[in-house]
Amino acid sequence: MKEEKIDILLACYNGENYIRNQILSLQQQTHTNWHLYIRDDGSTDHTLEIVRAFIEKDSRITLIKDHKKNLGPALNFKELFEYSTANYAICCDQDDIWFEKKLALLLKVAKDKFSDEYPCMVYSDGYGYDSEEGIISHQNISNLDARSLEQFMFFNGGYQGCSVLFNKSLTKMFQQYTPPFYMHDDIISLLAFTFGKVYRLPKKLMLYRQHDNNVTGNMTRDSLIKRAFTSKNSVISIKHLKEKMAFFSHYKEYMSEKHKILFKSYFQITSTKSYWKKANIVRQHNFSLGQYKLRLYIKLLLQPTVK
Template identity: 40%
Template sequence: MIDILMATYNGESYVENQILSLIGQTHKEWKLLIHDDGSTDATVQIIKKYQKLDFRIHLLEDNIKCGGAANNFLHLLKHSSAEYIIFCDQDDIWMESKLNVLFSKIKNTTEPVAVYCNAYSYDGVKITANKVSLIKRDKLENSLFLNSGVQGCSLMFNKLLLDKLIDYPAYVYMHDHYITIGAISFGKLLYIEESLMLYRQHNNNVTGNVPVSILDRLKTFIKRGNPIIDQKHYDANKSFFDKFYEQFNQRQVSVFKAYIAFPNSNFFQKIFSILKNDFRIGNSTIILIIKTLLKKTIR
């Protein structure tokens, strides 16, 4: 059984198509658990319509307002009981094989694990890119400086990982970032190259539109206002380290401490730290060094 966790808020324009794409999944053993964050449009009415049509759809009505998508997803995690869990955004569309492909990758794993896939970028009319994610990650050294987690809507993980993480740190910035760092710290983070959903780009995206063209990615990279480290992700990484310090091995402790010390280091100390700790942006040390040369450290 897979728990699909959907956080909704004023999604009347999109949520019906997403629910229909879930009903059409080739893997049928799932439960959709939805928590709405105080929608003022027809989102809840649409959900209740489909709740009557499919017994696998459940709306959690507890009158709790979470105040944002990240807290809404974390709230839903507290109500999940299945052996496998996947996040679901209200505004995407899943390919019919998505659940089956992700589940097949981790179903026989006996350790904490997460798996993520790629996605097509979709503007509501046409596909604008074949892959949203271009940078792979699988360890702290190539993840901490990415200022993100893998896309939450692409991420499936097992209960063994959730059990490790269900007691949250003092500060979590985004749900997907939290699960990503948890997977690479306490288990495995696997990747499937295939694009298994339409990732909708629109003005109301919670995390903003993702740059998908090479030109847009280059513009984002060279923009001087973008720091090496985003303050909110830095605070979340530090909070994660403080929470789980005693569970890390010696190498992980060393890597986290070097990352935490990075903003207060001088230029030569930063370069030394990058090389010593094998810090990378994905698989590239050079890109991180270039960013260190060109950009502010943190903001």
């Protein structure tokens, strides 16, 4: 039986120090029926030379040539989605290293659980990798496990695209998405939680490289704790609030009544000054921060709601 094809969408920019090892890790996947689409956002280093050298030897790799430059990571990935036709797809950062069974294990969950009728995704975890020291710096890249929209709404961002395998239904919805957005993986996660199903594979399937130039930033234990509770940060970032408002405006006519109420209640919290009123909304609608309800109450107490 022929293996199911997976499209891998790799957005790159000035990644000469990392992209070779990332592509090599893709070529070592035990699941071999994949096609890698690469879009460069105007690199000024040797990234394209490295990519072209791989293309000469591997017909599964395509470089997108559209003459658009400096779109930024979100729109760089959005452009890549236009080329995906496979039943399953996954985003790929230029600077990570995937373990050899990553695609095979994610695909097994997808084939067992997904439906073709609505957007589905499965997410996994990974190890934080210190690029300077050459060691594993963090035992996971996400400690939040959301199983529903109620548990996901207070994320400032989605599950990282490089950790998520999704189906063609979700690909098509994102291809057609026109409102402004901050990051592609935010919308991918929102689409699945709002209109489809989300599954978790509790395995660590990659090294997520930490260095000064990557998008997500520092992931050390101390930095995560500080970001979680310091008053210098907020419960909801303004850019993610605007993103969710645009998402709701675009899709509200197609949402279930339950999900409409959840979005409206989330927005109500952002405009409410009283902690007790905010806490009551959280209780009434069963909001939490992933699996942590108490953490959300504490953040609402200690931090500005929006900043």
